[in-house]
Amino acid sequence: MDMQFGVMLRGLFDWDDDMKVRFNELMEQARLIDKLGYDCITKGSHFSTYPHQEMTQIPFLCRIMSEAPNVRLNAGIVLLALHNPMEVADYFATMDLMSGGRMIFGCALGYREVEYKAFGVEKGTGVTRFEENLEAVRRLWTDEKVSMKGTTFELDEARISVPLQQDPHPPIWIGANADVAIKRAARLGDCWYLNPHQKVETLLRQMDLYREELEKHKKPFPKELPIRREVFCAPTHDEAVELAAPYIKGMYDAYKTWGQDKAMPAEDRDITQEYAELARDRFIVGDPDEVAEEYVRYNKELGVNHIIMSVQGVGMPQGQVLDTLSLVAEEVMPKVRAA
């Protein structure tokens, strides 16, 4: 089957970790990912991540362009309600140019109080800002010059500073957890970027919503449908669980303190459960056969054809990350492609 294999470099580390060392490790991961024939490298965006450290998305993606010359580079996702459309449109135009047209523009609302406050954005205005910003970014990318009055900006014959490489623009993926956000993704995005936190069962229910909304707006089902998932692969099932579980559990405890659960639909909101319960229908952890079967199931049940794996939870040692990247490339990819 047709399937793209992406990797998310989360770049999230303990507060007292040496980030220079960690960065060199991420560069090593990026080179390996590129060499093994993966399709994209993804970097997320969060601000004020204490008690964790995180590298910032745009500089990180630009720095690894030279280390990973073949993969697509996915800004997955930009917290678009916080930023200014002129800035975002221009940054991505420069990035698309420097990468030879390899950028993917992921965006979503964001949900953390500390981020909204720091950017001077009232929480109740998030949706308006998101929609206006996305319209402005799209117009800046496609129109020669743009005049548009938003609630927090005014484009007065404004233009982006370099032309885009991709025609008509980098793909716009919209991250969404809640039902209303998924409807927005159908209406405004090139595709819904399915989230890593929800169970497949929930996603199946939401996929119907997504399809209905696409039809309502007379938009075809997207050719590319991506999803992010926690993925870990080891020679045996038990080994995979033993190696991955503590780090994945740690990530979900961090998400809980950030308030991620509040942005999720009711049925999936409890993310503080024991690992085994949390993992069910949510994480892809196992031996190569199991992982390949899950990839195939995701494609058949949900229609996704680009699975972006997050491997490294906070504190997971480099060797373990490199091993799983190699194993997925050598044993999972061929199986999925042959399915």
Place this chain on the structure above:
Amino acid sequence: MANIQLGLMTRGQFPQGDDMQLRFEEMFEQIRLADKLGFSCITKGMHYSSWPLQDAQMVPYLSRVMAETKNMRLNMGIVLLALHKPLDYAELVATMDVLSGGRIIFGAALGYREVELKAFGVQKKEIVRRFTENIEAIKRLWTEETVTMKGSFFELDEASCSIKPLQKPRPPIWIGANADPAIERAAQLGDCWYVNPHSRNETLIRQLEVYKRALDAADRPFPKEFPMRKEVFVAETREKAIELAKPAIGLKYKVYHSWGQDTVMPEGDNNLDLDWEELLDDRFVLGSPAEVCEQLLNLHKTLGVNHIIASVQGAGMPQSQVLEALHMLGEEVLPYLKNA
């Protein structure tokens, strides 16, 4: 010995219709050469909606080119800070500092263009307050674990900078300033005033006194590193240098004038809509390598600047001429500046 550092500004601005992929490859070639020749830093400016020029955005650009150079510092010269949010830039710059191995210089200034202010939803009357608060917030985010601070347009509520800069306590802050009050602000808020390239030397000599008085008033010493940006045109002879400069300067300053740069410059020195011969007078470094040495040393002697950042490529100047100029600067001018 004077030991004057020489940096390179790759402006990255090109006429419409130019193949930007090709221009980028050329800029990377310039950067690798400058690194080899011993230039001190790569500088990139920031503008939005730069029509009729094409331009690259500073943060992505510097983040990408750091892979092409091992030695040079990376100068964000300058960030239009009144337009942006402090947590955003604290984290961007800190990440760039870590990724580059501690080579970032954070240059900041107000910004002045109507199209930019509007696009960012910033009123002209707010820009000084925004700038001042942003600088304070960024300094605190870089050096404190969590920060609580209420600005006029942001609120840090136990916010943390997700990654701390590699340079301790933080990267140097250079403040770009044209007008006298901005120079006073640079003395109060910055590690140094980043002297602008547009004013005449006689104007700058007067403004240096403004700067020194403001430093004294703030009880701060004269900075160890005192940088300035200059347009530098070097060729075998002065005549050839003038030929080199003519088209580049003419177009560039017409554009600045149309952007309104001159509206923020001191009285008597604020008409940029001049013929290029008049612009040449006392404003640019131009001539044979020996003459350029002389002029740069003179800037050091009269103003005290010890880090000169040369803009070499005027809009439309072909790559071969740029590389030739870099060779002359690196091989004939730099050794002289180091031992002057």
